[in-house]
Amino acid sequence: MRNHTAFHRTLLAAGFVAALAAVPFAQAGAQDAYAGSDSSQANQTVPGKVDDAWITTKVKSEFATTKEIPATNISVDTSDGRVRLTGTVANDMQKNRAIEVAHRVKGVKSVDATGLTVTASGESP
Incomplete structure (x- = not known):
């Protein structure tokens, strides 16, 4: 039973790490979408x-x-x-x-x- 609980905690921790690792990619994607929009200062990030x-x-x-x-x-x-x-x-x-x-x-x-x-x-x- 202890191994089963430890496995679930490890799996849950790995899920959180994967979710948090995806955040910078989401921000970069949002920034690229913003850069593609028409704005008065399109050359400035x-x-x-x-x-x-x-x-x-x-x-x-x-x-x-x-x-x-x-x-x-x-x-x-x-x-x-x-x-x-x-x-x-x-x-x-x-x-x-x-x-x-x-x-x-x-x-x-x-x-x-x-x-x-x-x-x-x-x-x-």
Whole structure:
């Protein structure tokens, strides 16, 4: 009887392992189906969108914890690992610091700060 119960437990465990092993294949199939659908960003995969959102969040977080950067005056947008900064800063030092901090975030391929302007008065925005 003990061997019979042990056999059933082993069989049940093997069933669970097989079911759990199938999950990644189901996710891959669902992702392929999604990729085949018509969307505005068909070339970008779901993991890529997640990476971009993570990069944007991380850059904003780094700005918020860096004293020299007026984080509330800078907008961050990320696409394919390319960060675009827009907004206003008080001086070139703040602009350069923002670019430097954004570059240090893992996954950032480039930083475009052409939309980040320095206020004419030189005072803090």
